[in-house]
Amino acid sequence: MSALIEIEGVTKRFGAIVAVDDVTLNIAEGEFFALLGPSGCGKTTLLRLLAGFETPNVGRIRIDGRDQTRVPPHRRPVNMVFQSYALFPHLSVRGNVEYGLKVAGVPPAERRRRVDEVLALVQLEGLADRMPDQLSGGQRQRVALARALVKRPRVVLLDEPLSALDAKLREELRFELSRLQHHLGLTFVMVTHDQDEALALATRCAVMHRGALVQVGTPAELYEFPASRLVAEFIGAVNLFEGRVITDAPDHAVIDLPGEGIRAWLDHGTGLPGVPRLWLAVRPEKMELHKRAGGRPAPRMEGTPPGHNVLAGTIREIAYLGSESVFDVELETGRRVRVIRPNLTHWDQEDFGRDEPVWLGWHAEAAVVLAR
């Protein structure tokens, strides 16, 4: 896999603020890459550095093997879909899509053909003569996309492409984006603060925090094996328990959770030798609920010796979401833990009630150990 985009040690400062801090990243051809992070984390600046609207203070950017660090935006083989779409209000849909070709001096006949082609691709045939203010939000988004695609760039940059749309349309266009990217085999780099969007669309994501890359990986890697509490908490919900390593063998580990007064059993080593203090992260849907009323004993969790990975608690809140239910469980220490149960049958949601005493636990392979 050769890298189409190579970002080497790039730092961008605005006065005293370090917006992008020593980022090194390779993106391969055909990837749908997402830059994910809270607002102000530097992801948009990184995208603007790729587009050429900003120049790095330190480092280099290569696209397709060519150094682009100081190349102005109009000479880069990239095109961008702006957050506001930035459609030219005085030009029709055709005028907007055609603009890039016109500037490049493409003859009118070919221009016409290529615009029609790309409008068909984004399903906007028949709207070519409309003005931007006569279009719906979703249609504008498609025009912005068509305008970026028509020049056949090496890379398409998308700045929060779906953030201005309502939830239903967002989902629809999400599939559309994915289909287009796959169909055209183009490289997409998208900036988003919406983890669902990143997980759903991207082949690979980078989580950014305070200008630096925190973790890069596939959506599944980021979700299942976050490298830090920050990533675990930013992508999805997570229950974190602070602990100390008791035993650390290649095939299992035992961790004392003093806050909860129990021990946790892992079916693998921590991989973090010599780290005295660490955190155990368990996703809500990987937690189990069991009845505790009437003095029922703690269940034994799969893959663990008795008494490990089980906590006593009381259900305080239940949110029924149709496909699943979210439980807010209070432990005896007063700590709250979140548990998600799928509603597999019509009556699953009636299994547990509010203020019901429960056991909650997790399998030996369900938790992730984090050093940071």
Next chain:
Amino acid sequence: MRGDPLDYGRCWPLRLLLAATLAFLYLPLVVLVAFSFNAGRRVTVWRGFSLEWYERLVRNPELLAALGNSLVVASFATLLSLLLGTLAALALWRFRFPGRIGLERGLALPILVPEICLGVAFLVFFARVVPWPTGLPWPLSLGAIVLAHTSFLFPFVAILVRARLESFNPELEEAARDLGAGTWRALQDVVLPHLKPALLASALLAFTLSLDDFVITFFTAGPDTVTFPVKVYAMVRFSVTPEVNAVSTLLLALTALLAWVGVRLQARLGGRPS
């Protein structure tokens, strides 16, 4: 909207006030226009319809020359102030440089300074500091007036254009650059179309202001560079003849025509909110 106190078309005392105000504003103009078609020489007694005064007007070379001077001065001053004003507005909008705030605030100064002061200032300037050469061929001889007009007109343009730029989405320019346009091309293709209504409005404003400016022109005009308002003033000093009425009617018609064209163009451009 019944009972809205601001709806002054609805209750009669206010209607009366409205009618009186309109009459006060426009009756003199109506009288002026009507008596320009009077057959008699007196400005106060109606003697029947005639185009006599317009015929005299057409045969008055001095007055026509003055009108020509005014139109040429207004055209050049408008073009120059459009250019300078737009550039000033763009610079203030786009760049951060030392003295920017001072410049932005100082821009309105020529509008605030009493015209008489500007007039005297230009008189001294062109007499002592940079004398405008005399005896130049015709359009060039108007240069001093054009420069004087430009200096008090371009702030109007700059202020209007600057205000319009506030509503410009900078992502539009970035989009143009992203699609292959250099800085100039992006300015021309994206920023200027957005500025069109402001450019049109300020051009009309500048043109009319220049056309009927008296004070500054009076101080900068030489004996062979008399503009229309200055000429009319000279004529009125001897007597108010129907000829002056006819001239003023023509000027009125010209201004009205310009305003109408402006409104029409504005409506056409404004139909596409940008």
